Amino acid sequence: MKGIDQDSAKKFHDGDFEALRNVIERYQGSVFGIGLKLLGSVDDAKDFSQDVFLHAYEKRDRYDPERPFEPWFFKLAMNLGRQKLRNRREIPGSDNMPVEVIEETACKGVLEGERKERVRHALTTLKPIYRECLALRFEADLKLHEIAEVLGISPETVKTRLRRGLMAFKESYTKAGDYSELQKC
Amino acid sequence: MNCKNAEELIADRELGLLEGGQVNELEQHLSECADCRKLADEYAFAAEALKESRADTVPPALADEVLAKAGKIHGKQSKIFRLAVPAVAAAAVLLAVVLSPVFFSKDSSDMTTLQVLEAYAEDFEAIGMEDGIGDYDTGFRYEDFGVSDTLTTYINQ
Structure with a gap:
């Protein structure tokens, strides 16, 4: 992924306020998206995003400006995400989001937002370890070895989690009846 | 290749993780297996939904x-x-x-305690604090700190 340049990262480390603005502008989409995929609601994703940027700013002296910015930044983000999931005492695979039933007659008019909501719901049924890998792949566009660095696991483990995560997502998203209906939309 | 292996490769393809030789292998299997072609459609559909659900706003x-x-x-x-x-x-x-x-002011490494104190006094005088030293002389009593009379006499000598 194309992140901020090393010069901006160094300025961020030094507490430059403009550099913080650059970081927010560059990563707010990814961070918000990760929040949505991990936590499942817009409000939670917004709180998560704020926390990530503020926490990064407060802990910026822990970032080594000689090293790439993204692994440090996304590691911090994922740690916060995990903490929020722990605070919720979320049980992997639990069904804690209301299922939205798409009316047959409204199928043609299914809004993009509803589809995204369905995706988010399907994601909440996955184990968090799969969810975080998919979020880093599909929201932050991180490569296999970058995800491995962020999560502190091997690239092979990342590959396995991504594969299993996608399998589980496909099962949940295209579960009986929904797939044919969604395909029409 | 069996259908279980094929499913893993289908998932890898949608994740962009398929390696060179595996592409042909998978294509070959899909051309022969209708069930896996259906499965491949479902994976493509699910992966597309994930991509489209990106937080563009x-x-x-x-x-x-x-x-x-x-x-x-x-x-x-x-x-x-x-x-x-x-x-x-x-x-x-x-x-x-x-x-x-x-x-x-002075190198105190080889000075006795008394010499160090005298050096202090000289320096305080030099920086205009001799009145303070006078107060120190008149106001200080070893007895106030629990030192016996005998020891005080010895120290003063």
């Missing part, structure tokens, strides 16, 4: 709210810095003045 106030909160942190840190630096500097100057006789 963020709450409009997000950046402003973060910057406002970060500004408070930034301001707080600057304020601490503004107050702390002069305070530390003032303390350092005061300490330097008080300890200067010890560090700068």
